[in-house]
Amino acid sequence: MKKLAFIFLLATFLLAAALPLEAQETSLGTTPSMSSQDEPPSQSEQEKEQRGQAREFIFVEGSLPYVPTSNTIATKLPLSLQLTPLHVGIVTEALFQEHYDATVSGALMNISNINIQPGNGVNDFFIIRGFDSLSSILIMTDGAPEPETTFYDLYNVETVEVLKGPSGFLYGSNPLAGTVNMVRKQPTSNTAGSARATLGNFNWVEAAGDFNYANTDRDFFFRVNSLFRDRKGYREHIDGRTFAINPAATFTISDKASLTLNSEFVSANYTPDSGLPLAHGEVVPVDRTTNYQSALDSSDQNIYRLQADYQNKISENITLRNKFYYRGLDWLSNGTLFNGIIPVFNQFYMPTGEFLLSRSLILLDDKQNWIGNQLEAVINGSTGSVSHNLLLGFELARQADIFTLDVGVLPDVPLLDPGAPTPGPPFILPMFSQAGDSRAIVAAPYAIDQITFNDRFQVLAGVRVDTIDFSDKTKSVSRRDTKLSPMLGVVFAADDNSSIYANYTRSFAPPAPRVQTGNVLPEEGKQIEAGYKYEFFDQHARATFAVYQLERQNIGIPDANGITQQVGSQRSRGFETELFVETPQGLRFVGSYARNSAELTEFAEQIIIGVDPYFFTPIYGTVDRSGNRPAFAPENIFNSWISQSVSRTFVVGAGARYVSGQFIAEDNEFVIDGVLTFDAMASYAHNDLVFQLNIKNFTNREYDQRGFGDVSVMPADPITVYFGATYQR
Template structure:
């Protein structure tokens, strides 16, 4: 897709889309005000107090539950199709990353020893595992996407933004919702919720459940099964106790489970590396008499010979107390959450017995307590809070090599490289322990100097402590001492690591009402993302011993500048918002791929400096009761300003070590000299497109169906993005070309609250990749995950 095809949508979403403005019901804790035209304002609690989204001097997008259900955006991964500044990447639930404006988490395999830069909050509870974002939305009232540092407002420090999810709350008026969806790929999904009083005006309950299954999109010829399927279950219960007119207590519990046969990454292409030709993918495949089931990824075929599993369960209990006292509200949020992860992967991405076992099951518990007071007045409003958080995690992993591993992974100059017995049965069993404690005090003050001018300083004092241990016990198939070749592939390691430190974050915002319904603002933020520790094994020295000096990494230091303009036009029937931003990060936490041939996992290191800058804007309008439309987009320029000791791309990897004083060979030179590292200063950050946009409309006409009056409606939602890099060091082999997706829906919405519509997603069956990756060993194999093909179906819902 060329740049010209999306040049008209280069301005990103900064507020709600038109469906949100007109169709979403006000949340239980949020009112809707009326303009002179009768159009409603959306009031949010993004800053932990109630206010109109157009009065919030930050870049924020709001999507209501009704729009989420209507557009089929069932989780954060799908939500990015409506939010051009949001990126979500996942190769499995554990290895997922939510980024905003290209920042948040390193691109690549997840390392548990660091934090996400984008916080995910559900009903004000911080979820430390990004895997929570892979679950289907359940009984959602609204989703707020806040862009830029939010540490002075939220419990956990977040340097790139926050995804704030609010579920529907218990009500004292009986109500219920039910929804059933059927579609191709054997999709069946059901959702239901009920709410009402147990004791009038004293005790209310809300129960919600969802279940969904869908056949996989990749066919495994080895097992005769479709993989990358969906199998989701969600349950939530809430009790609201109105202990007094000014005190509400809400007890919530939830349980979510996924158990799909997932997640396959399949053959995409090969690229030339600097290994000898007979040790690159095609030469190796020929030696084994091997051929992938298809060299076209969109045939959606694989032959993986290791079991796939992506079982996970997430849940917990929280108690929220909200006490109106004095001029404001005192809120306490106490929570416990757990996450259990039981995976199995095929880490060689082929039907050959290279890596026959790859599984790293994990169990995590987290405890958090937030105490916050928020008040609003004619001149001053403020938020002040304390936050405490503790996380414990245990991972007990295993990896085992098969008879094809020696030829595939060992240096071709090794005499053992052609002996299948060298690595066959080589097994590493890992015991990884991690604990993290975070304590913080934060606050934000708003001072209305005049009727139009407002000053808003914020501050956060944070303490973080992380402790971890990594023990890898390695044995071979013969029970003999490990050889140097064996240690180079799976090295015995035993080390402990720790990080602790204080940091002070702050921000200052100036906002000015240029006219009624026109707000301008400017913000400067100084932020920190806590340092971390490497918990995926360390790189090895020349003697194949772990390099302990890289066991920990430094904190990120963030300088963020933003200006914005929020406007409402045409008697508040239209909204047009703009934002420009410039973010610089020193000691950026990046994923580094070890240059050694047999290493299967990367580790973390600090890049000297990165910069992200760009523009976002949003336009939406409802010119009549019949028509709504929106147009949103983003231009994002994200690059490494300075990263001189970076991993090399595959075309410069796999060759012989360059002698001192010599010059590495050109990229892709067989048996060439490879640099030990590369200077990638000036290159793109991975995972972010320079141009991205979303756009859509809905048109309705009055109608009567089967005696019920209502509206027949037709809706369209589209999104587009330009080329982006899918490798920490940009490679010609792992760039993903830009693409655009189109989704349609046609239905009837009755006045008595039932809705039937047909839908089609990716209507033109666009062939695109969500992510690409390289195979270990510098063989030149590029694998990836094709995006969903065209899907279609029907949804019937009823509100009562």
């Protein structure tokens, strides 16, 4: 598959270069994007959008992609942001290309109240309103759920949408605190192509291609995006490589029906990074590139995505559509985990003042396969003076996860001089081994109705009922959960430019398989939110302000006997504000600030306090963490980015980001200091070429981020420079 991906990548470059030159200028020194729609909206469509019946995103020459006016994540239908009674954040390709964001984590920095942290160097990891992406956030591609967890590359993405708060009313179980949807580039009705190559320090090499073909009858469109990335990394023995290919084809069956087939393969091979260990409440004073890991550390992922989207407008008021999807993840991973430090004793059993680092190797073999189908009907109608935009749907899905997780003992290494990575197989500790062979069958009807009473007042009501049959052969566990996830939102437009909104949402997740005692209840997430939205400068600027309270309850936590009880709960309260601006004079600004107060309102953590000397099994103890702050839930996050088109060919930009101090674990024993970083860019366009320079962390600030486990931190990259060239025909 790697050879196939490379061949497709090379072919994409050649196709782009072979295209005849078309009369397509480069605007404002940036690369124009091929939109999924190529014609500008008619006047009637614009009037509909102002009334909340929004059209799809359209990015064409002269449009303002920094300030999108509509979204699809809130209702699965195009809906005006101004009249959406939920806080939706959107980042378009124009912004994350200008900032040179490689994966979805980089794009999410531009949305308020999202904390970005490394996922052990092998996956995206982020926190929305104090809740992390592994336990509380649903990630989707083109409206279909993704297994966890990997890097979500942006090479083929047009828009990243974020719906904050529980979103089970549309997307089922697990989105307890938010949903992220990546909208991929779809085949379009014009023939065009582009090729991009980027070099950076730390041996960063990236090449990406985008080719689109349309036949002369305009009833068949084909598009392929491809990516190759290789880097050695700032820290010793940390490298990675990605191959990706995404072909897609659209068939126009009639003037009312179409079918789009989409496939994608990604191969991601990275060395996990455990970071630097902590000792006596401080980061060990060694060179920041020091590596404490074994030579066995690796992470090899193969990701498969298949999707078929069919749409048929059977009448003026009724549209039928069907989405079939498959997602697969094969993941082999070995990662070094730090257990803590051990004092060194001399022959008289007296401490020498030196220390060793105790280490384990975590060995994971995981195969996840998700397959499902979403059948939907979109119905427009009215009851008297009240109009309805109704979506009715039914999802049937099967989710399978087969894994083994083993723990091996690695040799201890000197704390201040670990030396080269140690080879040799670890000694496996069978008492810590885990395995799973789970299946979940999901059947869920859902409905959402946009009810318009007049031009000023609208109600959005949605509900989904999930029935989940879960079984795990290895644990001899089976259960059926049926749960309702409702949403009610109201929005009042004071005038054509401003609106106030409020909503209540609730979602659930099935209880953990190990919850076997007491009254077994699903985990729940619920939110109350209110906000204000304002558009100005003739819709060239948009501001949003929101206040919220978000809770997660019935979290399964093992007790002192190793039996999982449902005693955990977490709450976040705060406010956030965003400002997006793009003027016709070429000034663009994105800024946000969020203040979040997060608390573990009820939380008891199980920790290992020893090993049974006779049976060599772990001895657990329980520590009450109630009242503590969740890990990586900073109180303040500020982000800004500003760019200016000096001419039609030259653009400069700069940005700042501040994240306040944050704890690395629920015990709140070690805090990462707050940090302020700066980025900058410049681009120059000449004929079919665009040259771009990006500098990240250009003040070379040293700071730490999330490590692997609760006794390590990962040094952030120092100043990093990227230079790229894009060729577009």
